[in-house]
Amino acid sequence: MNNLFQKALAASTPFVLYRKPNNSQIVGWFQKNKMLHTTTKLTKSCFVFAPFHENEKIVFYPEDCDITHEFIDFSVEFSQDIPAQTNSFEREKHLLLVNKGIQAIHDGLMEKVVLSRKETVTIEQDKYPIYFQRLIKKYPTAFVYWFYHPNVGMWMGATPEQLVKINNNVVQTVSLAGTINQPNADLKNIIWGEKEQNEQQVVTDFIMNALKPLSNDLQATKPYSYQAGSLVHIKTDIAAVLKNTQDAYKAIEALHPTPALCGFPKQEAQKFIIENEGYNREFYGGYLGEWKFNNLDYSTKSDLFVNLRCMKLDKNQAYLFLGGGINKDSIPENEYEETVNKSKTIKSVL
Numbered sequence: 001m002n003n004l005f006q007k008a009l010a011a012s013t014p015f016v017l018y019r020k021p022n023n024s025q026i027v028g029w030f031q032k033n034k035m036l037h038t039t040t041k042l043t044k045s046c047f048v049f050a051p052f053h054e055n056e057k058i059v060f061y062p063e064d065c066d067i068t069h070e071f072i073d074f075s076v077e078f079s080q081d082i083p084a085q086t087n088s089f090e091r092e093k094h095l096l097l098v099n100k101g102i103q104a105i106h107d108g109l110m111e112k113v114v115l116s117r118k119e120t121v122t123i124e125q126d127k128y129p130i131y132f133q134r135l136i137k138k139y140p141t142a143f144v145y146w147f148y149h150p151n152v153g154m155w156m157g158a159t160p161e162q163l164v165k166i167n168n169n170v171v172q173t174v175s176l177a178g179t180i181n182q183p184n185a186d187l188k189n190i191i192w193g194e195k196e197q198n199e200q201q202v203v204t205d206f207i208m209n210a211l212k213p214l215s216n217d218l219q220a221t222k223p224y225s226y227q228a229g230s231l232v233h234i235k236t237d238i239a240a241v242l243k244n245t246q247d248a249y250k251a252i253e254a255l256h257p258t259p260a261l262c263g264f265p266k267q268e269a270q271k272f273i274i275e276n277e278g279y280n281r282e283f284y285g286g287y288l289g290e291w292k293f294n295n296l297d298y299s300t301k302s303d304l305f306v307n308l309r310c311m312k313l314d315k316n317q318a319y320l321f322l323g324g325g326i327n328k329d330s331i332p333e334n335e336y337e338e339t340v341n342k343s344k345t346i347k348s349v350l
């Protein structure tokens, strides 16, 4: 087993282990004490763990952490896939929520809202490292992480969605939305429905408008099909050259949370989520990763991901966070089914 796992298991102090997409190294940040560092604005270089709601404090690990890199050197067994089970109470609850969202869209309150539910699964506490190893092996193109802070809790996930990759004055991001369940899909030949195309276009338009004031050179690819585990999404790659490198953080403030996790218009969707979802998303739908900023020359080199396909771990329980984009063409039963399919990303490693 990698030394990093042993170190994480023995740690009572805050840590994060992560493996970037298509990378053969695991990075570990270990804080030297139990302090909880929070901020409302990212200024110094750090590992950031930001919540979904912008008015809640951003957690970060400062750069003076013990930072270690280690090549992936383990093999791990997979247990048999447990078929995803339908809980009729959870299903009814989600159908009611989605129906309410569709009604609000028909009433003209908003165009799109991402509605989610939190599902509890029984797990084995001594298998946390195994769950993490399985995520690493199973999702080579995802950002896979294991985060722990005594005041925040333990989180783990395998996200397919980059929030931003920033290299000085170039910001790269993606519009990722629309879902079908199709393992090993023939990506070139997928025909997307209107509901999914619209759902993703809302995200692309929002990102382009958010970045426009900060850039004179903004480009987007055509939408294409992207495999994330057994699911396929629609994806557009977007790149902006910033007028001012100092605006890197403004780009994050303008983007987060995008309509891939929140909705459009942002304020209305966020209000609807708070008033109707019935639980606090905490760090689900937030973002995490490396924020590198040098205020002497204003250089930035950051790699941040949206926190989804994730779970919060508490002893022998895992809480899975499962959401989906709702628009005027949504069919509630299909939306529930989509959350069941999304739960397999995590359930297949438990």
Ligand SMILES: C=C(O[C@H]1C=CC=C(C(=O)O)[C@@H]1O)C(=O)O
Residues within 6 Å of the ligand: 114, 116, 161, 176, 177, 178, 179, 233, 259, 260, 261, 308, 309, 321, 322, 323, 324, 325, 326, 342
């Ligand atoms: C909100 C989630 O996924 C987002 C990312 C890709 C596709 C999505 C969708 O089809 O609804 C969501 O916007 C989630 O996995 O919890």
